[in-house]
Amino acid sequence: MPSSSRAPSRPEDGFDVVLIGIAARGLAASARRAGLRALAFDLFADEDTRALAHGVVRLRRKQGFALDPDDLLEQLARHVGPDTPVVLGTGFEDAPGLVARLAGLFRVAGSGAAALARLKDPFAFARLLGDLDIPHPRIFTDRAPAGMHALEKRIGGSGGGHVRRAAEPRGEGWYLQEFLEGHSVSVLFLGNGRAARLLAFSEQWCDPGEDAPFRYGGCAGPIQLEETLVQQVAGALSRLTGAVGLKGLASADLILHEGSWHLIEVNPRPGATLDIFDAPPLPPLLRLHLDTCAGGLPPLPLLVPGAGVEARAAGVFYAPAATVMRDALPGWVADRPAPGTRIAAGEPVCTVRATGRDIAEARAVLARRMNHLSRALGTAGRAAAAE
Ligand SMILES: Nc1ncnc2c1ncn2[C@@H]1O[C@H](COP(=O)(O)OP(=O)(O)O)[C@@H](O)[C@H]1O
Ligand SMILES: [Mg+2]
Incomplete structure (x- = not known):
């Protein structure tokens, strides 16, 4: 099938993997590197996505940059059979119901709806982190205690554009989180449902937009962190992986401050750091995702700066x-x-x-x-x- 938006295809067209996300280009590049024929569904159908995937279907955009579940289900029914692995990227953070529906219809390779619901409900997530003894910021449903710097966040938000300083959440669907001084770091890891393996740490920064001081800016890596911190984070993410049943590629956002760390968020899917880490010496990350979803956990060392590592x-x-x-x-x-x-x-x-x-x-x-x-x-x- 040619790479064209909404080109007709039949399930038997023989794709190795189906990729879905707000923007699927990073996943499509990883599929190409892994030698997999990908059918990509996203909101943009950018030129490079078309060149990297074997087929691209442009999805309808709902307010902002959200996937439209009706359009997605309709397009998938038209183009995808029940046996091809389906990998979900960005855009499902606030839609565990949609993920459950997809999993009932297709062979979704990833963490699944239950894991997503536990990670993206801030109250369930904070409780879970407390139970697992993982350091995390306090959260509030109404006013923060006097004198505390706090951030307002939207439940299920992504891309950082919904985060801003506030003393009180604006209402239903929003909450407050204690602001932590420090550096933003993200760690890319693999989970096989029982344990996690850390792949690489990156630094992250914001690119403030109008009324969006924490809008996502970018990432750079790999960075080197102290061995004790790495071990603590590895242990914490293994406990979390076992508790939630995380499968495949995921990332965790941390705030580091003078040797201490807090976990602020886990995204149970391949994300933006594909752009910096899907390159030698790491093997194709989409292949690692599919292998760990099937239960393996490759014995890869943590990627650190050094000879042969750009x-x-x-x-x-x-x-x-x-x-x-x-x-x-x-x-x-x-x-x-x-x-x-x-x-x-x-x-x-x-x-x-x-x-x-x-x-x-x-x-x-x-x-x-x-x-x-x-x-x-x-x-x-x-x-x-x-x-
Ligand atoms: N509790 C916090 N303390 C300090 N900075 C934070 C905190 N929470 C978020 N941030 C900053 O805001 C950015 C976006 O927040 P995050 O919760 O990851 O939002 P999103 O889910 O939209 O990615 C983070 O990468 C970090 O730089
Ligand atoms: Mg984040």
Whole structure:
């Protein structure tokens, strides 16, 4: 089947794996690296996703950047049979019901609805972390105690755009979490339902948008952390994996502060750090995901900086102004919108990638590339959007 949006295909077309997410390009790249024929479903059907996957179906976008369950189920029924493994990426954080439905219809390879529900209900999650003796911030359903810095978060939110400082949650569906001083770090790990294996740590940063001070910016890695901390996190994530039945690739967000750490979030799915870690010396991450979902847990050492390990950085480039994609984007850009695509101010345009001998160099190259795009799209894009 050619890589075209909503191209007709039949289940017997012979794909090895089905990928679904808000943006499936990272998973499609991993499938390509693993030698798997992928059928990708996402909201963008970007040019590189089309080149990497063997088929791409563009899904209808619901308010913001949400998947529309009706459209998703309709498209899957049309294109996917019951035997092909289905891998879920971003976009299911607030939809355990939809994940359960998909699992009843297709061969979903991943953690499943029950795990998602426990990780994404902040109250159940905090209780679970307490029971497992895993350090975590306190959470509140109404006002934070006097003098405490707190963040307001939306239950099931993702991408950081819903997080801001507040003294009181605005209402139903929102909660407060104690603000912790420190550095944001994420760890990519594998779970086989019983134990976890850490693959690599990365640093993460925010790229504040209008009224969104904690909007996701990017990540860089691998980074090296103290051995005792690594062991503590590995133990904690193994306990959590066993308790929840985590399967496949997942990531945990941590805040580090002077040798101590807190777990703030677990995303039970492949995520943004595919962009920096799906490269040698690590084997194809989608292959690891499928193998661990089947119960294995490969004896891979933690990836750390050193000889033969390139430092990588990847960040989201948000449109500085309303833009119509005109000229070809540079080769270091991923998630490449097709020419003619209209992008509103503040929406993600693409992902910028960079490498270096160390993290500092990779991040410096990334920053220069971001500036280059800002200049190029800030003028040309604005002019085109005004036409
Ligand atoms: N309790 C906290 N203390 C300090 N910073 C936090 C806290 N919670 C979140 N953050 C910051 O906000 C970012 C987004 O928060 P997170 O809970 O991961 O949101 P999302 O689920 O949308 O990814 C984190 O990566 C971190 O930088
Ligand atoms: Mg997060």
